[in-house]
Structures are given as structure tokens and as C-alpha cells.
Amino acid sequence: MNKCLFIATLMCSMAVNAQPTDEPVVMSYDGFFDRMEVVNEGNFQHAKVGFYLKTYENAENCVLKEGKIVTERERFPLTYDDNGQLFLPFDKQLDTHKAMVIATPQSGQCQLSMQIEAPGPFTRLTYAQAYTIEQEFEDLIGDLSGFFVGTLMPFLLPEHKGVQLHFADTLPAKVPDSWQCQGLQCKVPIEQQWQDNNKTLVEGTQIHRITPWIAH
Secondary structure, eight states: OOHHHHHHHHHHGGGGGOOOOSSOEEEEHHHHHHHHHHHHHHTOSSOEEEEEEEETTTOOBOOEEEEEEEOSSOEEEOEEOTTOEEEOOOOHHHHHTTOEEEEEESSSOEEEEEEEEEEEEEEEEEHHHHHHHHHHHHHHHHHHHHHIIIIIOGGGSOOEEEEEEEESSOOOSSOOTTOEEETTEEEEEOOGGGTTOOSEEEEEEEEEEEEEEEOO
């Protein structure tokens, strides 16, 4: 198994019951709970796991018509946004009661996608913050991989090259030559000497979120 295949398996393994059909996307809550529990136990300042529904055909944002969380006895509304991101409560009782998450797209076929990320907005980002976020991404991927891979087979873990900055509206006026930008996303290599550098890396344009830059 190569590193790219491993990380795809790590992040998407709970989506096996969310296959594309004409019916609502039905997912077991325990998969969400397990990943949120890892994040909570890690006490990460920035790194999270984001849950998104994407169209099956071209991986675009899935617009939802409705959503709910159900157990045998109760039903709760599912919180989501216009981009198809799901916001689930971290609730041990829902996990114990084997809750199911049901999301109905407005049209088309959708499936679950998970993303390690640092949610924004960031209106100012320092070099030290970027360094810390990249380190948290590495730690979180290791934690999600579990003991077997993280400790006994670390060569399967993906190689981090830096972070990807997702800008909300515009790129910075000046972009360093070392950055690789396409559209509103820039891949930024992180350097060791940034660790204690509190100077500004980005300011004046809003960063919507930050994700890992994984070597392919």
C-alpha cells in the first residue's frame, strides 16, 4: 500500500455505507464519533477533521435538502452549511445508542469525504502559526492511523511537504516564489526556522481554511 492510498483509506474508511444511490446518504454516527474523540484527546489548537458531502461524479460541494440524526427512540436535526459540510455533536450517548446520520441531497448522488484541516477564518497568519498547524496535522494523522501503523509501520504514513492555504476571495498581493498557487489555493512549504518566528506570513486577505500538503 503506498502512502497516498493509505491516507485515502484512513480518511474515507467510514464512508463504505455512503455509496452513491438515489436515496439519502446514510452513515453510522460511530465513525464520526471515533474521529472526533481522537481530535479531542489530542488537545489540538487548530487541527480538526472536517466532514463533507461531495457529489459522486465530480467531487463538488453537495447541496443538501435536509438532514437528521436518528436513534431507535429519538430524532435530531442535522446541522450543515451550503457547502455540504456536516457539523455533528460530540455525544457519547449518540454513539452508545448507535445513532445514524441521514442527509438528503437536493439532487444528484453524494458521498462522504473527510478532510484534516484547520478551520478559519484567519485574517493574519504568522510563520510560527503555520509551523504549529503543520506539526498538528502530522500528529493528528499519526493519531488517526492508530498504534499499528503509527508505531510499527510509520513508513506508511504520508510525507508532509507543508500546508495548503485556501483563500476566501483573493490571493495576497505578493506571493513568494516558493509557493505553488492555483486558483485561490496555495501550497506553502514549511521550514524549521519558522517555529519561533512571530512575524506575519499572510495579512490583508482572509484564509478560509488550511489543509495539509501531502507528497504524491
